[in-house]
Amino acid sequence: MAARRLSSLLSRSLSVSGSASLLLSRGTTSCHGRSISRFSTASVAEELITPPVQITYTQNLINGQFVDAASGKNFPTYDPRTGEVIAHVAEGDAEDINRAVAAARKAFDEGPWPKMTAYERSRILLRFADLVEKNTEELAALESWNNGKPYEQAAQAELPMLARLFRYYAGWADKIHGLTVPADGDYHVQTLHEPIGVAGQIIPWNFPLLMFAWKVGPALACGNTVVLKTAEQTPLTALYAAKLFHEAGLPPGVLNIVSGFGPTAGAALASHMDVDKLAFTGSTDTGKIVLELAARSNLKPVTLELGGKSPFIVCEDADIDRAVELAHFALFFNQGQCCCAGSRTYVHERIYDEFIEKSKARATRRVVGDPFKKGVEQGPQIDAEQFDKVLRYIRSGIQSNATLECGGDRLGSKGYFIQPTVFSNVQDDMLIAKDEIFGPVQSILKFKDIDDVIRRANTTRYGLAAGVFTRSLDTANTLTRALRAGTIWVNCFDVFDAAIPFGGYKMSGIGREKGIYSLHNYLQVKAVVTPLKKAAWL
Numbered sequence: 002m003a004a005r006r007l008s009s010l011l012s013r014s015l016s017v018s019g020s021a022s023l024l025l026s027r028g029t030t031s032c033h034g035r036s037i038s039r040f041s042t043a044s045v046a047e048e049l050i051t052p053p054v055q056i057t058y059t060q061n062l063i064n065g066q067f068v069d070a071a072s073g074k075n076f077p078t079y080d081p082r083t084g085e086v087i088a089h090v091a092e093g094d095a096e097d098i099n100r101a102v103a104a105a106r107k108a109f110d111e112g113p114w115p116k117m118t119a120y121e122r123s124r125i126l127l128r129f130a131d132l133v134e135k136n137t138e139e140l141a142a143l144e145s146w147n148n149g150k151p152y153e154q155a156a157q158a159e160l161p162m163l164a165r166l167f168r169y170y171a172g173w174a175d176k177i178h179g180l181t182v183p184a185d186g187d188y189h190v191q192t193l194h195e196p197i198g199v200a201g202q203i204i205p206w207n208f209p210l211l212m213f214a215w216k217v218g219p220a221l222a223c224g225n226t227v228v229l230k231t232a233e234q235t236p237l238t239a240l241y242a243a244k245l246f247h248e249a250g251l252p253p254g255v256l257n258i259v260s261g262f263g264p265t266a267g268a269a270l271a272s273h274m275d276v277d278k279l280a281f282t283g284s285t286d287t288g289k290i291v292l293e294l295a296a297r298s299n300l301k302p303v304t305l306e307l308g309g310k311s312p313f314i315v316c317e318d319a320d321i322d323r324a325v326e327l328a329h330f331a332l333f334f335n336q337g338q339c340c341c342a343g344s345r346t347y348v349h350e351r352i353y354d355e356f357i358e359k360s361k362a363r364a365t366r367r368v369v370g371d372p373f374k375k376g377v378e379q380g381p382q383i384d385a386e387q388f389d390k391v392l393r394y395i396r397s398g399i400q401s402n403a404t405l406e407c408g409g410d411r412l413g414s415k416g417y418f419i420q421p422t423v424f425s426n427v428q429d430d431m432l433i434a435k436d437e438i439f440g441p442v443q444s445i446l447k448f449k450d451i452d453d454v455i456r457r458a459n460t461t462r463y464g465l466a467a468g469v470f471t472r473s474l475d476t477a478n479t480l481t482r483a484l485r486a487g488t489i490w491v492n493c494f495d496v497f498d499a500a501i502p503f504g505g506y507k508m509s510g511i512g513r514e515k516g517i518y519s520l521h522n523y524l525q526v527k528a529v530v531t532p533l534k535k536a537a538w539l
């Protein structure tokens with residue numbers, strides 16, 4: 002009874018009190034007679050190929066309670082494999098944001114949260130991480146179902162990382178401290194690091210749970226309270242995770258989740274006068290909007306994690322087979338829907354032809370299909386809008402005379418699957434080399450020498466990440482210092498440990514998340530100056 006069990010687990014987890022706050026109901030039945038929690042990862046993947054449940058409705062989580070939207074409205078959320086509705090979700094707007102911010106304010110000003118010791122806060126984060134591990138299969142299934150990413154990838158990589166992130170921040174909670182500052186004069190000067198207050202957080206749909214962790218982890222570790230707005234495409238797993246947080250002992254009002262749309266709920270959060278800090282992840286265009294909203298309201302500090310068009314540079318001394326594999330991973334991982342995707346593959350002219358042939362062969366072998374099937378590498382794109390956008394970029398690549406090596410079309414007639422697509426002979430001024438496509442489209446460009454590739458790799462408005470593939474330490478050192486990007490991966494890509502800071506140069510963002518840097522986003526620094534001896538004027 003994999004599917005039925007999944008349904009009841011979600012129901013328990015997402016609803017709180019009584020039938021009024023109901024979340025799920027079962028549709029058809031196709032039971033297999035076992036509990037999901039006893040399955041191996043692989044068998045869950047196989048058994049959930051067509052999850053025979055229907056989630057009918059989910060609410061927002063405000064002040065520890067699942068509640069309807071103030072307007073009574075809701076909106077559908079979809080299964081990208083089919084385009085069919087999974088569930089309806091309470092549609093939060095400005096009024097729901099007001100309620101959530103009021104709850105977070107009260108929890109920060111009066112609730113038990115600010116009075117807890119850092120050690121107690123850290124224990125709640127650790128208990129949450131344990132619950133993530135216990136609920137890995139359910140969370141991964143829901144993430145995969147709502148987002149389209151391969152279930153195995155969610156269960157085996159993202160969920161362990163989710164637990165790891167919260168354990169990492171739990172470790173910081175009781176190690177946040179100020180400094181004693183040497184200052185001129187007879188003064189004792191110390192800095193206190195205090196929580197900033199109510200944190201507003203807006204996340205995208207490409208890694209719903211990991212984006213939740215990057216934002217909520219440091220905010221809570223530092224003692225803040227949170228209002229998080231999920232992406233309208235993927236509202237389900239953050240609600241589930243927040244419910245687990247309450248099971249872990251988080252007091253009501255400390256973490257509030259509002260589902261809703263950007264121009265309504267998102268804008269209300271960004272411009273709210275009682276939000277003390279805004280952390281946003283999404284596109285560069287929306288980043289500019291929220292920065293302006295924050296500035297025009299109460300000048301709240303803003304962290305922005307935005308888009309990218311990252312170069313992946315394959316030098317002439319590279320092992321070509323390994324370079325092809327890594328470049329493939331750098332671009333196609335998560336259906337190409339990564340902010341840091343290595344979407345401009347620069348290859349040295351001496352190995353260019355062989356690299357193209359092998360890249361084409363690798364992309365042609367890529368396993369695309371139902372994300373719940375074992376061995377699937379690529380699921381569908383998130384929704385119709387992204388699907389159409391990616392296909393438009395593919396057409397633009399063809400029209401601008403890049404060479405289409407493979408792919409180039411949708412896959413199947415249902416859902417949002419796109420063939421892994423490789424273009425060669427791409428020029429820097431083509432749209433497919435300049436814009437963030439956010440899909441499974443690899444653009445391969447030829448370069449002459451290191452100076453040539455440095456200049457061209459840096460010719461972009463973005464600066465999120467870069468990949469370098471070489472056997473030469475000298476070349477690696479030259480490139481890592483010359484490339485203008487927040488992360489440089491040398492002979493690796495997408496390495497995302499909790500301790501590694503992440504963020505962008507240029508229009509890829511402001512500030513850093515993860516690692517020690519993420520704590521600075523959620524702390525105020527207070528300088529306390531005390532005379533060492535009685536001042537003459539006293």
Ligand SMILES: NC(=O)c1ccc[n+]([C@@H]2O[C@H](COP(=O)([O-])OP(=O)(O)OC[C@H]3O[C@@H](n4cnc5c(N)ncnc54)[C@H](O)[C@@H]3O)[C@@H](O)[C@H]2O)c1
Nearest residue numbers: 204205206231232263264267268283284287306307308340
């Ligand atoms: N740098 C990073 O760490 C990182 C990580 C993941 C995704 N991204 C970027 O995110 C983008 C893809 O995500 P997306 O399509 O969800 O981006 P998006 O900008 O459309 O939406 C992101 C979030 O902003 C909200 N939003 C939209 N309009 C708003 C408004 N007017 N006011 C307030 N909030 C608003 C959305 O509802 C969503 O929650 C890509 O550009 C990708 O590169 C960056």
